[in-house]
Amino acid sequence: MGGIKVKVMRPIFKPEVAESFVLYPYRIYHLRLFYKRLGMKDRVFDYYAYIDLYRLGAERGDDFIDLEEWEVDEKNVMEPLVTEEEARMKAFESAITWGNSRVVSWWLPRIEVIREELAYKVFWVYEEDGKKLIMDSLDGKSYELTGERKCRGFPCR
Template sequence: MIKVKVMRPIFYPDTEEKDFVLYPYHIFHLRLFYRRLGMKDRVMDYFAYVDLYRLGAERGDDFIPLEEWNVDERKLMEPLVGYEEAEKKAFESAITWGNSRVISWWLPRIEVVRQEMAYKVFWIYERNGEKLIMDSLDGKEYSLSAIVGKNGRSCKGPFCR
């Protein structure tokens, strides 16, 4: 058993028999400082959720509440992206977002206010003989056989995405 930080689930499946898998993210609270000519400088907060499996960044409204869970290591998906890459992706995403809102001659100075490595919960359960997977943050359900295929994954290893 290992202790990990998990994004607090919002949605749960309506069944007693459920399992889960934990998907890795790195969450950043960034503060952007923009200098502007002839105007007051601008400070903005940005929350980046960086997917540590596919290296995508999403913007959030706030830092999502986290919980600590004791879980079996087999329930964790292995992150394929390190901290430096995740931080770079968060900075790129923050600059793109900030530059669309502020006119400045300079790139912003960026400060990391808070950062956490956390996992997103995906519930796995069965309904009417079909295995389903549910995103615990938006409640969307997907057929597991549609994701991995009828005979399971054909590609094994870290380079299969």
């Protein structure tokens, strides 16, 4: 059975023995914002947006994260729930909000997409002390996998 090629955010953390992994979808943008200003020098900012393609959340990055190409089984890849267009609009909205907090301008900025990639964050699945755990490969935090989801101590609806 053949795999598919995907780009993943280069893992920083990995458990000693990982049984498997899950790839969580993001769309990553390097945007350049051009602000016109009355009577003052125009301003240009670079902005890096990481858009969660499951929950449509946006995070600002300091740079474009290193990516690797992996060949994986499709069953390890979570399908995005957010369209490319929705992700791009979220990235622009996030960039404008951030940029407007740094510069005073009468106009919205012109935005240029420098780079855009669909990439996946690796979550390692492993076992420790008889418990199934999942580890975020970028921050090293682990969470217990249970059959029942909990929301603030109560089962989710």
